[in-house]
Amino acid sequence: MPDLTARTDPAGAVVIEPGVISPGRAAGAAPLRREGPAKLTGAARYTDDLVFPGAWFGATIRSTDAHARLVGIDLDPAFDWSSLVVVTAADIPGDNVVSSIKADQPILVPLGGEIQHHAEPLALLAAPDRATLRAARHAVRIRTEPLPPVFDPLVSDHLFAAYELVSGDPDAAFAAADLILEGEYRVGHQEQLYIENNAMIAVPSADGGVTVHGSLQCPYYVHTALKRGLGIDDRQARVVQAETGGGFGGKEEFPSVIALHAALLAGKAGRTVRMIYDRHEDLTATTKRHPAIVRHRTGVMRDGRLIAQDIEVVMDGGAYCTLTPVVLSRGAIHAGGPYRCPNVRIRARAARTNTPPNGAFRGFGAPQVQFATETHLNRIAEALAISPLDIRRRNVYQLGDTTPTGQVLRGSVAGEEVLERAVEAAEFERLRTRNAASRAAGDGSGTIPGSPLRTGRERTASGIGLALAWHGAGFTGSGEVKLASVASLELTADGRISILTASTEMGQGTRTILPQLVAEALGVADEAVEIALQDTAFVPDSGPTVASRTAMVVGGLLIKAAQRLRAQVEAATDGAFATTHRDYARSHGALRIDQRFEPYPGVGFDDDTYRGDAYPAFGWAACVATVDVDLDTGEVHVRDVVAADDIGRVIHPVLAEGQVEGGTLQAIGYATVEEIKLRDGRYLNDRLATYIIPTSLDAPRIHSILVEAPFEAVPHGAKGVGELPMDVGAPAVVAAIADATGVWIKDLPASPERIIAAMTGVAAVAPLPPGASEPASPR
């Protein structure tokens, strides 16, 4: 167990310092990223790098209305259309539906149908070269009749989903509270901003089917969508993942849309069609993180004990349902934060607006609600004059506590552990005390020599902030049971060991860690285990690559498959698998093990009553952020972050830290600079020049601490890491800004304008409802 490089805390969780190999793992350093050399030499082939001689180029004609009836699609008769292909809704052979939770989103709006958002696809074009395509786009005229749009989710009467969770008796508890604090918090859209745009290439096949090669997270989501939209069968639809340049949820459900479009064009043209979005189109038309409005009313006792929470969550789903019900579900369940509270009411709803649809993004509803919870808790601590650390120590979930869905936390509870590790490493209390003294003494804290803000010391203030969060591991509720994922392991006739799953690599390390887990279970070297290409013609449906589920769920299935494979081979050969499997294969032929998901023992959830075990386990994250704030301009520089994350078990320290660091910076972007401005339902800053993400100069020094409180129901104990850091970064930064300036920013991002407005008490920035229109522009 623990060696000299790790220390064991009283609760049994092992703390891994960065760069140190996890104890309990096979000896030797963690393997290098499998596809790393190809990525470092330019040899890796992303979708747009794939060469298909004779392929045509595809384009999408989009709506410029937020809400309208489509009356006509006119092709300019003066233009030579003979060398082009045009696809409208009338050309769709199957259902005109992008397969998802609800059947509400058309592949293309039909004539007479309703356009529900700006940038909605209306028609498709393909041409042999880009110049012809560009000219043709200008020769298409769209006729519409405007309809009244709805931009405010608070007034929209069309709901995609609504949930209510009640435990205890909140109304009675409020009457007994020493203090009741209310607050409203708003977060806007956030773009995933993978550096590789959405891209898909469709190759028609002779049997009337299609093969798509694309940048995607979930091959079988696309497969299902192609079958339904094109009216083809399992074999005719084939989906192959190309090297994928980042996803973060943005390539979870959206690739179904672009794949259908490419496939429709390819089918009609009878040739390969490339649909490669440029950045502008990707920003304009693809899904974003759901904006949310979260209202808290909390009753506490003088000692900081939470006794009642009443929380209302309203999410803006955009024009179509996509994955909104499950995003909202995760948001509702996480809305109370990682805190014991006996009396809770959480009401959550997601409404339709005439804005582009929102969808999956790392965190999936949890970052929105936990920004609100954590900021609200920090305000409660301030109102009670107790430290943000102490109020969390008092309320954080402990083993045996019960959550608002009635789930008893039976194991792998490490909220306190990550909290203590983070504040210790960041010297939270000492720095907070020092900042308070500086603030009391005058203007700035004067503690920041060489600040990148380049402001005089006395006009720059330092602040430190703390946030804590939980994140349910894997799918919500009965999701994993319904998925019934299959992962396979094959010993081929020539003695090779091959992993067969649909779990995709998009930078997070799937292709490296899955062979690692299998190799360890088989007792062979990492290099001896191959991983098959994510191609639906060959790999089983191991479920989508989302929800930080790959390491925990798919990894767990593969370990079980490996154990079965090993037992079968060793029983037959009476020798160790490592030395006998080649002989076994030679004499017995290939052996394939298909491992299907089975519910974790003792874990159950009732979708109808919304009671039970919402997740088999939770990951826990704490973040301490240190900021400098320019008191004249409101500019914020996030200087240092300490992130402590309990991920169950560390499989690969370098890759796991990479997840924490990358997620932390996305959260800091969310907190400080990333914002979509809308006018009349259209994104105004739809270019990379205007939608800003953090650069290396904006990025803080990030110190990550990996904590291990294993999930006992999977053999390797892993709980997932991808989404955890996204939940804590933003509230920690906002708390640090409050520590520096004394003002609370309740609407993200904490832009200079909002900070100055809060500091001066002048509402320089009117808070707009997410998705709402700016004041009407004179036209």
Add this chain to the structure above:
Amino acid sequence: MSAFEFTVNSTPVVVDVPGMRRLLDVLREELGLTGTKEGCGEGECGACTVLLDGAPVDSCLVPICQVDGSAVSTVEGQGLGEGRLDPLQTAFLEAGGAQCGICTPGMLMAARAYLDAGGGADDDAIREAIAGNLCRCTGYTKIIE
């Protein structure tokens, strides 16, 4: 059309294309060097960074007419040959500086220019050197390491 002569990774090439064609497109389509990536097409993300006479440039903003007579270095010219990684590539691989890999070619070229100019292991200077190259995966920490 007119012919432009330059070198790519020390190999002389001649391309006969319109003068305003982007260097990025010439590399990817005329020369088949797809290691250089397009992320935004407007000089914001740095994914298409190559070295032009040793200086890092966004190849999406460079018309081919400006490249005539120059030396271009791309990710394909990095390494020790036969797929062997050079010390910079090895450092990226071991430290975890490449995740999804789409920013990696441009990031490597910016880092190459920094090292060729005598840059050392100074955190702030490295951050400045790669500030024109966006990465959404790593938080930059492991790239700087």
